[in-house]
Amino acid sequence: MALNLSVKIHPVVLFQIVDAYERRNADSHRVIGTLLGTCDKGVVEVTNCFCVPHKEHADQVEAELNYAMDVYELNRRVNASENIVGWWATGNEVTNHSSVIHEYYARECRSPVHVTLDTSLAGARMGLRAYVCVALGVPRGKQGCMFTPIDVGLACYEPEIVGLNLCQKTMGGGGRSRQVQPMLDLAQVAEAASKLSGLLDQVVSHVEEVLAERTEGQAAAGRALLELVNSVPSLAADTFADAFASSVKDLLMVVTLAQLIKTQLQLNEKLTLLTSQ
Incomplete structure (x- = not known):
């Protein structure tokens, strides 16, 4: 066992x-x-x-x-x-x-x-x-x-994935500073989208090479790609664009509210200090 x-x-x-x-x-x-x-x-x-x-x-x-x-x-x-x-x-x-x-x-x-x-x-x-x-x-x-x-x-x-990605940025660099600062939420979204776009380009390039018989296809890779395609919701382009835009708007609203709450707390803390003096 x-x-x-x-x-x-x-x-x-x-x-x-x-x-x-x-x-x-x-x-x-x-x-x-x-x-x-x-x-x-x-x-x-x-x-x-x-x-x-x-x-x-x-x-x-x-x-x-x-x-x-x-x-x-x-x-x-x-x-x-x-x-x-x-x-x-x-x-x-x-x-x-x-x-x-x-x-x-x-x-x-x-x-x-x-x-x-x-x-x-x-x-x-x-x-x-x-x-x-x-x-x-x-x-x-x-x-x-x-x-x-x-x-x-x-x-x-x-x-943990976010922390590992941040640690990975400190590797190498020779004499450069090995200290990095966490990115803002929107910057992380943009970076993740850029990486995803690059990975999709690699997948498309590999599929084209296999179809042109310049590269030997692998059954495991084919099954993984089929599973990936089937996991994507069957939505029209316009419907998907509207859903994506709505999600982005929700994210921007949450970020804005978080910044407003943070600012309000900082102002309240300073006002409390001034009144106590």
């Missing part, structure tokens, strides 16, 4: 793991922690995590489990829907001590997952892997376990 699991990790979890690795003690070569999230229909969605202080020796592992449970209980007060789903560790491989740590998390949740994040950037990339522990052995004989890889990928909420 555990082999059918797949893991979806949110970007904020990766940022937290990297931050914990950067803040580690000088004598720590590996950092571990608890994964929090939900498990539904064979998909483990990891939405949060925290670091667990520990020390690894040649023959044993020392972890502050009481600290881990205290942090978990505090997190439950803030978000009761997040449960323990497994644990994470920095590095690109499973170590000899991983089975001992995994045994603890097996008592805290059913079928815990183990995620490794290669913060050393081996191979010029941050490798992300996920495992489940499968029991091995013979009946009434010696028992063991084996970490088996499972599918792992990224999942994003819409606010």
Whole structure:
């Protein structure tokens, strides 16, 4: 059953793991922690995590489990829907001590997952892997376990996508400032429309190349395009233009009201300060 699991990790979890690795003690070569999230229909969605202080020796592992449970209980007060789903560790491989740590998390949740994040950037990339522990052995004989890889990928909420796009703008640039400011709502809409237009141009160009038999078509791409076309509402051009214009007017009205409320609050704050003086 555990082999059918797949893991979806949110970007904020990766940022937290990297931050914990950067803040580690000088004598720590590996950092571990608890994964929090939900498990539904064979998909483990990891939405949060925290670091667990520990020390690894040649023959044993020392972890502050009481600290881990205290942090978990505090997190439950803030978000009761997040449960323990497994644990994470920095590095690109499973170590000899991983089975001992995994045994603890097996008592805290059913079928815990183990995620490794290669913060050393081996191979010029941050490798992300996920495992489940499968029991091995013979009946009434010696028992063991084996970490088996499972599918792992990224999942994003819409606010996370906005944050990632903003972070992406700070990459590169040489000597330029790596600080960026969030754009206004209308500027974000214009940028998204421009990107969408560019993607549509690429799709049209690819379809024309396939029809002209200059490029070999792919069945998966064709099915995806067919699904995309069928998802578009069947509306006349005039009806679609009117609906789109109405949506834009609603957006402009919301932006205007938000700016008016913000201005009113600022004026009220200044008037309150003046009267108090």
